[in-house]
Amino acid sequence: MEDILELRGLSKQFATHRAVHDVSLAIERGAFFSLLGPSGCGKTTTLRLIAGFEAPSAGEIWLNGSRIDALPPFRRNVNTVFQSYALFPHLTVLGNVEFGLRHAPVANAERRVRQVLEQVQMSDKKSRKPSELSGGERQRVALARALVLAPDVLLLDEPLSALDPQLRKQVRAELKALQRQTGVTFLFVTHDQEEALAMSDRIAVMQGGEIEQAGTPQELYQKPETRFVASFLGEMNWVNGVGIRPECVRVSHDGFSNARPGRIAHIAFLGPYRHLTIQLEGGEVITAQTAAAAVFVTGETVQVSWEPNDELRFSS
Amino acid sequence: MTRLRNIFVTPAAVLMLFTIVVPAAIICVYSLLSRGAYGGVELPWTTENYSRLIDPLYGGIFVRSFVLAAAATALCILLGFPLALFIGRSGTRKNLYLSLVILPFWTSFLIRLYAWMFLLRDTGLINTALQSLGLIRQPLPLLYNNGAVLLGLVYGFLPFAVLPIYATLERLDKSLLEAAADLGARPIAVLMRVTLPLCAPGIAAAAILVFVPALGTYITSDLLGGSKTILIGNLVQNQFTTARDWPFGAAVSIVLMIVAVLLMFTVRRRGEELL
Numbered sequence: 001m002e003d004i005l006e007l008r009g010l011s012k013q014f015a016t017h018r019a020v021h022d023v024s025l026a027i028e029r030g031a032f033f034s035l036l037g038p039s040g041c042g043k044t045t046t047l048r049l050i051a052g053f054e055a056p057s058a059g060e061i062w063l064n065g066s067r068i069d070a071l072p073p074f075r076r077n078v079n080t081v082f083q084s085y086a087l088f089p090h091l092t093v094l095g096n097v098e099f100g101l102r103h104a105p106v107a108n109a110e111r112r113v114r115q116v117l118e119q120v121q122m123s124d125k126k127s128r129k130p131s132e133l134s135g136g137e138r139q140r141v142a143l144a145r146a147l148v149l150a151p152d153v154l155l156l157d158e159p160l161s162a163l164d165p166q167l168r169k170q171v172r173a174e175l176k177a178l179q180r181q182t183g184v185t186f187l188f189v190t191h192d193q194e195e196a197l198a199m200s201d202r203i204a205v206m207q208g209g210e211i212e213q214a215g216t217p218q219e220l221y222q223k224p225e226t227r228f229v230a231s232f233l234g235e236m237n238w239v240n241g242v243g244i245r246p247e248c249v250r251v252s253h254d255g256f257s258n259a260r261p262g263r264i265a266h267i268a269f270l271g272p273y274r275h276l277t278i279q280l281e282g283g284e285v286i287t288a289q290t291a292a293a294a295v296f297v298t299g300e301t302v303q304v305s306w307e308p309n310d311e312l313r314f315s316s
Numbered sequence: 317m318t319r320l321r322n323i324f325v326t327p328a329a330v331l332m333l334f335t336i337v338v339p340a341a342i343i344c345v346y347s348l349l350s351r352g353a354y355g356g357v358e359l360p361w362t363t364e365n366y367s368r369l370i371d372p373l374y375g376g377i378f379v380r381s382f383v384l385a386a387a388a389t390a391l392c393i394l395l396g397f398p399l400a401l402f403i404g405r406s407g408t409r410k411n412l413y414l415s416l417v418i419l420p421f422w423t424s425f426l427i428r429l430y431a432w433m434f435l436l437r438d439t440g441l442i443n444t445a446l447q448s449l450g451l452i453r454q455p456l457p458l459l460y461n462n463g464a465v466l467l468g469l470v471y472g473f474l475p476f477a478v479l480p481i482y483a484t485l486e487r488l489d490k491s492l493l494e495a496a497a498d499l500g501a502r503p504i505a506v507l508m509r510v511t512l513p514l515c516a517p518g519i520a521a522a523a524i525l526v527f528v529p530a531l532g533t534y535i536t537s538d539l540l541g542g543s544k545t546i547l548i549g550n551l552v553q554n555q556f557t558t559a560r561d562w563p564f565g566a567a568v569s570i571v572l573m574i575v576a577v578l579l580m581f582t583v584r585r586r587g588e589e590l591l
Contacts, residue, residue: 051494051498052497052498053494053498072497073494073497073498074497074498074499074500074501074502078498079498079499080494080495080498082491082494082495084489086489086491086492086494086495087495088492088495088496088510089492089514090513090514090516099496099499099501099509100499100500100501102500102505103499103500103501103502103505104500145499146498146499149499149500
């Protein structure tokens with residue numbers, strides 16, 4: 001598959017800080033790509049550079065074979081779903097969805113509007129104003145408004161953060177299904193690693209304005225290249241400078257050859273498994289996952305071990 | 317809680333009662349009484365003060381006042397909107413420009429109108445300059461006409477249009493403007509399709525703040541309009557002073573007040589409908 005969006009050495013320097021530094025990325029057509037990182041890592045600025053709301057200090061942006069970094073936002077065939085959704089309060093759902101069609105005459109506009117409203121299940125509420133909609137409905141209108149223009153890339157700026165946690169998981173699946181159904185390339189910005197892991201084909205982890213590592217969710221989780229990526233995705237124990245995932249930690253009452261003794265400080269029952277917090281002799285604290293059926297009691301002494309193969313080592 | 321609320325609300329309520337409700341009631345009563353021999357009012361009760369208003373002479377004054385106030389309102393909004401937009405986009409200079417907008421209030425309106433008279437009169441700065449440049453022989457009739465009154469109204473009330481429009485522009489969610497551009501709207505389309513409709517409440521407020529006082533103005537028309545351009549305000553003033561017909565002056569005031577209130581409600585309702 002060819003790349004639809006390519007960033008080459010993209011940088012953005014604000015008056016007081018460096019928001020994005022030398023970011024290079026290639027995103028395949030039709031992919032669900034996530035930019036993941038803590039707040040202030042430069043992921044939203046990267047998105048705004050692609051949308052055209054900010055001008056890059058250096059670097060190039062290529063979209064579908066042409067360079068777009070000097071074009072104003074209204075000339076770029078990308079559309080944005082804003083964190084706050086930014087729906088026009090004076091227009092109805094239909095008015096919002098039709099907004100962009102006036103500026104980019106599309107064939108069969110009426111049918112497209114009907115189709116996209118059906119896709120996001122808002123057909124029966126098309127005459128409502130945004131103020132009469134729930135958070136989830138607003139988010140779907142924001143999606144419809146952008147998707148109706150058939151963008152080369154849809155930019156999504158933390159679109160789930162305004163939803164309540166119950167809804168968020170459901171919307172994740174809907175969003176992923178919508179992306180498959182429409183075939184539009186999604187560039188999704190989030191600080192929620194679980195969200196990124198669950199939905200993305202590929203993820204780029206950002207920190208301090210730079211990309212730490214890019215890859216499939218599995219690659220990033222199993223073969224993190226930096227300590228930051230290892231800590232940011234999933235839970236990680238650090239023992240003697242070596243990383244070990246909680247699900248790789250074996251806990252038993254019997255001693256193994258390389259096992260270390262420890263005392264169970266806390267047990268959390270999480271349905272399918274238990275999450276143990278164990279204080280090793282020597283003071284280090286390690287967490288482990290065990291089957292829910294496993295019988296452990298808080299305060300008892302257990303033997304903790306893991307396979308050397310599961311250890312993650314980093315130079316930086 | 318309610319007690320605290322009462323403590324805060326009472327002074328304003330008392331002030332409103334004695335400065336608005338009571339005087340309005342007095343005027344209302346006066347308008348239904350007969351004219352006293354040396355000013356003032358006398359019994360018996362009558363509605364004659366209102367029926368006299370049907371006279372085309374007064375109709376003309378009302379129409380002229382309305383047209384001038386409406387023109388001043390339209391001009392203030394037409395000039396005020398771009399100015400407010402400009403101030404809103406001036407970044408760190410915003411506060412400087414805002415203080416320039418309200419700077420004229422530091423001088424009495426009366427004095428500023430005299431300044432305009434010095435500029436506009438036959439021997440004023442403009443005419444003298446044009447004459448000495450040889451562009452005109454006879455001085456232009458710049459003062460004592462409707463145009464001069466309109467100029468004075470726009471000049472005097474422009475800040476009242478700029479400030480409410482500026483306030484709504486400032487509260488406007490900037491991501492809405494970005495969203496419009498993102499959806500393909502050029503800057504002019506963003507202005508027409510997003511900024512302007514969302515500013516409707518500010519424009520409505522500006523319209524009320526300019527139109528109502530412009531409709532009742534008397535000092536501007538008195539100084540810049542001369543005796544030819546009589547407006548409702550001058551009519552009222554004349555009745556209470558030279559004409560010594562207080563009941564009629566009161567009746568004109570009441571009609572003016574009713575019109576202003578009705579207008580305010582209509583504009584406000586329209587403004588809400590737009591949002």
